[in-house]
Amino acid sequence: MSATATPTPRTATAPASAATGAPRTRRRAAPGLRRAGLRVLALAVLLLAWQGAVWAELWPRVLVPSPGDVWEAVLRTSTVHDGVRGQSGHLLTEHLGASLRRIGIGTGYAVLAGVPLGLLIGTVRPLAVILEPAVSFLRTLPPLAYLSLLVIWFGIDESPKIWLLVIAACPPVAAATAAAVRTVPAQLLEAARALGATPANLLLAVRLPSALPEIMTGVRIATGIAYTSVVAAETVNGVPGIGGMIREAQRYNQTDVVVVGILAIGLSGVLIDSALRALERAAVPWRGRA
Numbered sequence: 001m002s003a004t005a006t007p008t009p010r011t012a013t014a015p016a017s018a019a020t021g022a023p024r025t026r027r028r029a030a031p032g033l034r035r036a037g038l039r040v041l042a043l044a045v046l047l048l049a050w051q052g053a054v055w056a057e058l059w060p061r062v063l064v065p066s067p068g069d070v071w072e073a074v075l076r077t078s079t080v081h082d083g084v085r086g087q088s089g090h091l092l093t094e095h096l097g098a099s100l101r102r103i104g105i106g107t108g109y110a111v112l113a114g115v116p117l118g119l120l121i122g123t124v125r126p127l128a129v130i131l132e133p134a135v136s137f138l139r140t141l142p143p144l145a146y147l148s149l150l151v152i153w154f155g156i157d158e159s160p161k162i163w164l165l166v167i168a169a170c171p172p173v174a175a176a177t178a179a180a181v182r183t184v185p186a187q188l189l190e191a192a193r194a195l196g197a198t199p200a201n202l203l204l205a206v207r208l209p210s211a212l213p214e215i216m217t218g219v220r221i222a223t224g225i226a227y228t229s230v231v232a233a234e235t236v237n238g239v240p241g242i243g244g245m246i247r248e249a250q251r252y253n254q255t256d257v258v259v260v261g262i263l264a265i266g267l268s269g270v271l272i273d274s275a276l277r278a279l280e281r282a283a284v285p286w287r288g289r290a
Contacts, residue, residue, distance in 0.1 A: 065256040070263070073256035077245075087257055088248045090240040096264050098240040099230050100272075102158070106165025107226045111219055114170045118177020118215075123203065132178070139171035143229040151236055161233040168229040169222035176218025180211030216280040220273060227269050 047067055053059070054066040065073075077092040086092060121128045121135070143164055150160035184207050192206045231243035238244025242261050249257035 062253060062255060065259060069256045070259050073254075073260045077257060077260055087245050088239045090245075092245075092260065092264065095240045095242045095245045095261075096268060099234065099242040099265075100268065102161055102165060102233065102241070103223070103226045103230055103272075106162050107169050107219075107223050109162070109166045110169035110222055110226070111173055113166070114173025114218070114222070115177050115215060117170070118174040118218075119181060119203065119208070121174065122178035122181030122211075123207065128178070135171045135174050135178075138167060139175060143168050143232045147232060147236070156237040160236065161230075161238070164233045165226045165229055169226040172222040172225060173215070173218045176221070177211060177215050180214030180218075181207050183214075184210045213280075213284045216276070216284055220276045220280070223272060223276060224269070227265065227272070231265070 051067055054061070054064060058064070061069075074092070077087040077095075079086070079091070087095070090098075117131065117135070121131050146167065147160065147164055150163050154160045154163060188206055188210060189202060192202055197205065230241070231246065234241040234243030235247055238247060242264055246258050246261040249255075249261065
C-alpha cells in the first residue's frame with residue numbers, strides 16, 4: 001500500500017503565492033506612482049506658466065528671471081567662476097549649511113526648554129497662571145520685534161541669531177506640550193494611581209508618553225517657525241547663511257540669486273519636515289491607533 005501511495009504535491013502552493021503576491025505589490029505601488037506623477041505634472045505646469053510669463057514680458061526680466069536664469073544662478077552660486085567663489089565668498093551649500101546649523105541649534109535648545117516648561121504649565125496650576133501668559137506673549141511677537149534688542153545685548157556674531165531662533169521656537173513647543181498634558185485621559189491617571197504610581201511616575205510614565213504625539217507636532221511647528229525666522233536672524237552679519245545670501249543679492253538686484261535662496265529654503269524645509277515625520281512615526285508608532 002505504501003509503495004503505491006500518491007505523494008502530496010508540496011510545491012504546488014508556491015507559484016500560487018508568488019502569483020498573488022505580485023498583484024498586491026503592484027496595488028501598493030500604484031498610489032505612490034500616481035502621487036509622484038501628479039507632483040511631476042504640477043511642477044511641469046508651474047515651470048511652463050513661469051516661462052510663459054517671461055516670454056510674454058509681463059514684467060521686466062530683472063524682476064522676474066526665467067527658469068533658465070535661475071538654473072544658471074544655481075550653477076554660479078555653487079561653483080568658483082572667474083575667480084569668484086559662489087555668492088559673497090561662499091558656495092550655496094555653505095550658505096545653506098550655516099543656516100541649517102543655526103536652525104538645528106536654536107530648535108534643539110527650544111525643545112530642551114519648551115518640553116519641561118510645557119509639562120510644568122500643564123501639571124502645576126499656580127505656575128500655569130504665571131508662565132502661560134508669558135508664553136502666549138512671546139508666541140505672538142514677530143522675530144524682527146526683538147532682533148534689535150538681541151543685537152544690543154549680544155552683538156552681531158552668532159549669539160543673537162541663536163537666541164532669536166530659540167525665542168521663536170520655544171513657545172510653540174511649550175504650548176503644544178501643555179495642551180497635550182492637560183488632555184491625558186483621566187482613566188489612565190486613575191489606573192496608574194490605583195497601581196501605586198507616584199507623581200513622578202504619573203508624569204514620566206503616563207502623561208509624557210500620552211502627550212508625545214502632540215509634542216512631536218509642536219516640534220515640527222517650531223522647526224518651521226525657526227526656519228522662517230532664520231532669514232530675519234541673518235539680516236545682521238548673516239554671511240555665510242541663506243538669509244544673508246538673499247540679503248546681499250537683494251542689494252544688487254540679483255533677482256535670480258534671491259529666487260535660488262527661496263528655492264533652497266523651501267526644498268530643504270520640505271526635506272526637514274519629511275525627516276521629522278519619519279522620526280514621529282518611529283517615536284510614536286501608536287499615533288492614530290488609540
